[in-house]
Amino acid sequence: MTRTRKIVTASIAALTLGGAVTATATPAAAWCNGWTCYSDGPSAGAIAGGVIGGLALGALAAGAANAQPRYYNTCVQRTAVYDDWGRFRGYRRIRVAC
Template structure:
């Protein structure tokens, strides 16, 4: 369970890094192409790319950080064992005896013995 949690955190971090890098590359490239067409300096393009990348990275990081932790393990004690109640008349008891069973032969069985 811990391994799967660590794997999820690692995957979320990798996804955030890839998203941030992609957003930074896309915004910087498009801003630079626009500026080249109109003859402006590259300082604004770099700033726009950095700000856009940071914003998208912050959103991706916040989404990955809001994952709920797994519930704590709970110990459940085993229930009581089975209880056997035998109704026997006063003066009687249960004891193992050899009995004859038709088609099978002699077998050991617990029978009620009254004296």
């Protein structure tokens, strides 16, 4: 899977999840418990915290998705390279398991 395809897939998944959360959310109502009254919905700080946290988690997920595989116990081997007509063109080094 190419890097662009991974980015597009992750973006579509994030938009779908965000849309589902937005569609199912109900508005908050103010209420008092005798000592304190609570307002109608989140403050700007809560929204900013959610956005920053979401970006941080997205960056962690993207970093994990693009991690390069680690090669343990591998050796470098030479392999012959041929063109479309079967003519020898040289050697190429490849990494194989030992």
